[in-house]
Amino acid sequence: MSDVMSTTTAQARHREVGLSDNDVLEMYRLMRLCRTFDEHMWHLHRAGQISGLHMSAMGHEAAQVGSAYAFKRGTDYFNPYYRGLATALTVGTSVRELMLPYYGRAEDPSGGGRQIMGHYGNRRLNIVAQSSSVATQIPHAVGIAFAAKYRGDRVVSHVSFGEGAASKGDFHEGLNFAGIHKLPVVFICENNHYAISVPLSLQMPIENVADRAACYGMPGIVVDGQDVIEVYRVTKEAVDRARRGEGPTLIECKTYRLVPHSTSDDDRFYRSREEVAAWRARDPLLIARTYLESQGLWDEGREAALGEACLREVQEAQAYCEQAADPRPEDVLRPIYADRGG
Ligand SMILES: Cc1ncc(C[n+]2csc(CCOP(=O)(O)OP(=O)(O)O)c2C)c(N)n1
Ligand SMILES: [Mg+2]
DSSP states (O other), X not given: OOOGGGGOOSSOHXXXXXXXXXXHHHHHHHHHHHHHHHHHHHHHHHTTSSOSOOBOOTTOHHHHHHHHTTSOTXXXXXXOOTTOHHHHHHHTOOHHHHHHHHHTXXXXXXXXXXXXXXXXXXXXXXXXXOOSSTTTHHHHHHHHHHHHHHHTOOXXXXXXXXXXXGGSHHHHHHHHHHHHHTOSEEEEEEEOSEETTEEGXXXXXXXXXXXXXXXXTSOEEEEETTOHHHXXXXXXXXXXXXXXXXXXXXXXXXXXXXXXXXXXXXXXXXSOHHHHHHHHTTOHHHHHXXXXXXXXXOOHHHHHHHHHHHHHHHXXXXXXXXXXXXXXXXXXXXXXSOOOOO
């Protein structure tokens, strides 16, 4: 694994890929906000203040912010998976909206208090409701891309998933269909090397998920998932390609989750502390921050101010969620079945 400094240069890589200074600062803010939210939810869970569980995006922030930032918010459709906290934030989900499901409140946009956390459905933002069953969002995203092409809409469909999901039939069926019909969909695999406790070597007999793209007639790209600018660069190319009508792309972000699978997991049983420490040295926030500093865009003072602002936003959301209303019993079947009126 290369060391943090080696991934950064004094050269303005962000401008070369079409990102302004404000864009990279915003990308870093989203990554930092996601991390703050994530750590806070972990603490709330351990303190017994939220029920259920928390699934963390820690370590995946660059893969998620870098990829989601390349899509057109308000136009494109998003199909993230349960680890997609930073994806949801980048698409425009507020911290309050992210937190409401943990409290089962009526205002939760993903299901009015009936959906579990980590299912980021949001009609306002074109984030499609998800099933908890791994990989099912892949055929959904392909169906959306098919509809867009059929109608002649210039919409690109986003879908993200883990490498474990890439072993399911949904993945192969989805990519095959998208490849045949040259659909406007970008498949983003966040390969964190584990499906809960199962290591990569027991999930697939090849090194790269992206190598499978060749079977489905689309480009397969491997990218350093810890480097937000690099992830943005390859995703932007794929999104532009899809919007030009040239078909799908499979992108594989090599990444790592820095914490256990969920608040119910203990990763000490299946991975060494040395391995975790080696990946912590390539924490995507550290890499992004080092880059911003090399560009003269960041310093200790700004870091401290951003940290405080993020914590305040998360604490305000918590205060709001604690007093927000529960769903009404009479709404229990809404919106499970279509409302046909009358
Ligand atoms: C069809 C199905 N099988 C099993 C599960 C239980 N499960 C939830 S997450 C997960 C691991 C998926 O790993 P991966 O796709 O690599 O994503 P990661 O959590 O590592 O980001 C499993 C097996 C499930 N939700 N759905
Ligand atoms: Mg995984």
